[in-house]
Amino acid sequence: MNLQSVLLNVVRVGDLTIKLPGGQTLKLGDGSGPALTARITSNSWAARIATNPGLGVGEAYMDGGLVLEQGEISAFIDLIGANAEFKKKKRRGPIRRWLRRTIREANNRVQSLRNVAHHYDLSYDLYRRFLDEDMQYSCAYFERPDITLEEAQLAKKRHIAAKLNLQPGQSVVEIGCGWGGLALQLVEDSDVEVDAITLSIEQLKIAKARAEAKGLAHKARFSLTDYRDLQGTYDRVLSVAMFEAVGRPNYQAYFDGVARLMKDDGVGLVHSIGRPEPGVTNSWIDKYIFPGGYSPSLSEVMPAIERAGLIVTDVEILRLHYAETIRHWRVRFEAARADIAELYDERFCRMFEFYLGIAEQSFRARRQYIWQIQLAKRVDALPITRDYIAENERAFAKPAKRAA
Structure with missing residues (x-):
């Protein structure tokens, strides 16, 4: 199928003009929304986009094969998202799906370290x-x-600390700690001790330096550790925005690990990007942004939790919060674009713009959301109503508490 046939079949809404390499111009959509004009610079790029639009469009934008002559990249991405429902899903047999998932999301120790470095060890x-x-x-x-x-x-x-219902002196393990901000906040606000792990060498250096600067290195301990290698038991087990890197073949091992690390009266919280039904990771995102990553539906996660002997004590879905978060990131990225281009180059900037754009759009279009699952081993590990969450949040917000 050539590019013209693909575009006519897929673009049903919006106002998109495509200039093809041979001089032909296609007018696509129903005329709604902002007028956009894009030019495809060569026949080879036209063929690549036609063969695999999910990968080809992003690559073409990154490498100058697709040039926007009218309109903003955010509007172009919105148009792609608005037309996603018209795309025909490729049917794959169950064996083929299982093989693809097993290989791509295997995420053994070596793969996990490499995948994390790809994104989180950037400057x-x-x-x-x-x-x-x-x-x-x-x-x-x-x-x-x-x-x-x-x-x-x-x-x-x-909000996360409130759900953990922390008490002074408790022990916390954080699986995936970023640059250390949450671990340090828990130590400062709740007087707990945190063992926090990451697979990012760059993040580890920053987190350790921050803990030293605050005089909290004895209570906020950071290490380069795979979650499968954690030992000991803790009052609280926490994971924020790390589960997306686990991979479906490892869900049982992950939640078995959470259960093993949790004391009998302990509490856990897992915060992850999710989706409303099982699916696949966008091929461009998998190749350029988060290799090996997958955002699961609740139906894919719950069986592993149950088999691990854990009780789901609370589930919360955060719908548009991430869309708003990414909007702030996108605006700040654009304001600093010239500086970022000096750090990397124009191609990198176009890649990151495309990533932030499709990420925001996916949350606004209800294809992704955030879920937070609270876990325990005992039914009496937490108060029997959710009132304590709001009460804890109010306590954390008080100036006296924040200064403690």
């Missing part, structure tokens, strides 16, 4: 230009629509 100077001051690289919690990104990320940390 700290890159991330500090578009994240909040605490370097939170996960979904913020917008208690009100008018708060800043910094306020929303602080609210996220309070």
Whole structure:
């Protein structure tokens, strides 16, 4: 099938003009939304996009094979998302699906280290230009629509701490710690001890330095450790924005590990990007952004939790919070684009713009959301109503508590 046939079949809504290499112009969509004009620069790029649009469009934008002559990349991505429902899903047999998933998401220790380095070992100077001051690289919690990104990320940390129902002196293990901000917040606000792990060498250096600077290295301990190698038992087991890197073949081992690490009266919380039904990771995202990653539906996760002997004590779905988080990141990235281009190059900037754009769009179009699953071994490990969560959040927000 040639590109013209693909485009006519897929683009049903929007206002898109495509200039083809031979001089032909296609007018696509129903005329709704902002007018967009894109030019495809060669026949080879036209063939690559036609053969695999999910991979080819992103690659063409990155490498100059697709040039926007009218409109913004965010509007172009919105148009792609709006037409996604018209794409025919490729039917694969169960054996083929299983093989593809097993290979791509195997994520053994060597693969996991390599996959994490691909994204998280990028320059700290890159991330500090578009994240909040605490370097939170996960979904913020917008208690009100008018708060800043910094306020929303602080609210996220309070929300998680409140669900853990922490008590002074308790032990916490954090599986996937980023640059250390959440672990340090828990130590400061709740007077707990945290063992936090990562597979990112760059993040580990920053997290350790932050703990030393705050004089908290004895209570917030960071290490380069695979979750499968963790030992000991803890009062609280926490994982934020790491589960997406586990891979479906490893779900049982992961939750068996959570159960093994959790004391009998302990509590766990897993925060992850999810989807409303089982699916596949976008091929461009898998190749360029998060190799080996997969955002699961709840139906794919719950059986492993049950088999691990854990009780689901609370589930919360955060719907548009990540869309708003990414919108803030995208605006900040654009404001710092010239500096980022000096760190890397124009191709990298176009890649990251495309990534942030399709990520935001996927949350706005209801193809992804955040789920937080609270876990325990005992039915009496937590209060029997959810009132304690709001009470804990209010306590964390008090100036006296924050200064403690």
